[in-house]
Amino acid sequence: MEAERPPASGPGCGRPPLRTAGRDPATAPVSVPAPPQGPAVEFALPQEPEPRAADLGAPGAGAAGPPTPSAHIPVPAHRTPPGKARLDEVMAATALTSLSTSPLLLGAPGVTFSTEPCLEPWREAPVQPPGSGGGWDPASDQSSPSTPSPPLPPEAAHFLFGESALRKRKSSLQGLFQCLWKRCGKVLSSASGMQRHIRLVHLGRQAELEQSDGEEDFYYTELDSGMDSLTDGLSGLTPGSPTASVPPAFPHLEPLEPLALPSLLRLPAMPPPPVLSTTSPSQGCLAPVRLEPQPTPVRACVPALPAKPSANPRKPRGDAKKCRKVYGMDHRDLWCTACRWKKACQRFLD
DNA sequence: TGTGCCGGGGG
DNA sequence: CCCCCGGCACA
Numbered sequence: 001m002e003a004e005r006p007p008a009s010g011p012g013c014g015r016p017p018l019r020t021a022g023r024d025p026a027t028a029p030v031s032v033p034a035p036p037q038g039p040a041v042e043f044a045l046p047q048e049p050e051p052r053a054a055d056l057g058a059p060g061a062g063a064a065g066p067p068t069p070s071a072h073i074p075v076p077a078h079r080t081p082p083g084k085a086r087l088d089e090v091m092a093a094t095a096l097t098s099l100s101t102s103p104l105l106l107g108a109p110g111v112t113f114s115t116e117p118c119l120e121p122w123r124e125a126p127v128q129p130p131g132s133g134g135g136w137d138p139a140s141d142q143s144s145p146s147t148p149s150p151p152l153p154p155e156a157a158h159f160l161f162g163e164s165a166l167r168k169r170k171s172s173l174q175g176l177f178q179c180l181w182k183r184c185g186k187v188l189s190s191a192s193g194m195q196r197h198i199r200l201v202h203l204g205r206q207a208e209l210e211q212s213d214g215e216e217d218f219y220y221t222e223l224d225s226g227m228d229s230l231t232d233g234l235s236g237l238t239p240g241s242p243t244a245s246v247p248p249a250f251p252h253l254e255p256l257e258p259l260a261l262p263s264l265l266r267l268p269a270m271p272p273p274p275v276l277s278t279t280s281p282s283q284g285c286l287a288p289v290r291l292e293p294q295p296t297p298v299r300a301c302v303p304a305l306p307a308k309p310s311a312n313p314r315k316p317r318g319d320a321k322k323c324r325k326v327y328g329m330d331h332r333d334l335w336c337t338a339c340r341w342k343k344a345c346q347r348f349l350d
Numbered sequence: 351t352g353t354g355c356c357g358g359g360g361g
Numbered sequence: 362c363c364c365c366c367g368g369c370a371c372a
Contacts, residue, residue, distance in 0.1 A: 322354065341364065344355055 180219050320348045 323335035336347035
């Protein structure tokens with residue numbers, strides 16, 4: 001700790017990193033230390049929707065964000081770009097396979113954080129000698145050496161998608177399956193039948209009858225076992241509908257889609273605090289695990305956000321550690337801007 | 351008493 | 362806009 005703030009050949013300006021005048025925005029977060037460190041702090045959290053634009057603009061532009069290569073399928077209406085979903089699932093499947101094979105295979109960087117405190121790898125960083133300039137951890141996460149990890153981190157959320165999708169497929173031995181496509185709602189008794197239905201009718205495929213990439217999974221749900229998750233969410237919104245027949249949910253599918261996005265975006269926001277390791281190492285782990293967002297579009301219909309009508313306008317107060325707690329008063333320059341301005345923290349949102 | 355952050359003010 | 366802070370509701 002005391003190694004922090006190396007000789008810093010730079011200007012021997014005020015030693016306390018506290019509010020570094022804040023005049024030059026370029027170096028504001030950098031404070032005095034090494035140059036690579038500064039940006040690392042902010043960059044370490046790519047998921048964090050720094051510009052609120054991402055927060056609000058996402059729903060609209062989000063879909064158009066990634067230029068889907070083979071985009072031509074009628075799916076675009078949904079928030080999961082076909083191409084991406086496919087890719088992610090493949091990756092997820094791969095990861096899962098390796099996981100199920102050896103749950104202790106923490107070595108895998110990409111998957112690491114989905115198990116255990118996961119912070120281990122992060123905190124390693126401080127080991128870096130002062131020579132490298134960085135005294136503090138923030139820089140570490142970016143340069144984490146032993147991580148040949150593929151571009152996964154942010155995609156973490158999609159992992160779960162793949163997982164639940166797989167799960168579903170597995171358990172899809174009994175019960176009914178309902179198509180979640182906008183105005184379809186078709187119910188079949190076999191998963192394979194449903195997949196075929198979706199593939200043919202909605203996805204417009206046919207040639208690849210055998211190799212189902214699993215994308216169909218996103219568009220149908222199992223009524224029997226999947227019901228719990230369905231009603232679970234629906235109950236929150238539709239207290240009136242007793243049978244809670246799924247169909248009524250479809251019409252809303254479209255209008256609500258955008259709402260679903262934000263809630264999804266928030267997921268990746270949880271694991272971001274890699275730096276957090278410094279303080280509470282035994283927390284981060286639950287984030288990735290308990291997310292388990294249902295891949296089914298229906299889930300999206302139950303953002304539970306609009307459900308809250310009144311109550312006090314004031315937020316119940318997040319229990320997540322905010323910048324202040326994490327970095328401490330004397331690292332104010334490491335706080336997210338919002339925190340510095342005494343606004344709602346946008347780095348560790350809850 | 352410490353913390354998160356709304357509402358408002360100055361530049 | 363950006364930056365800051367008084368003050369309140371929580372914990």
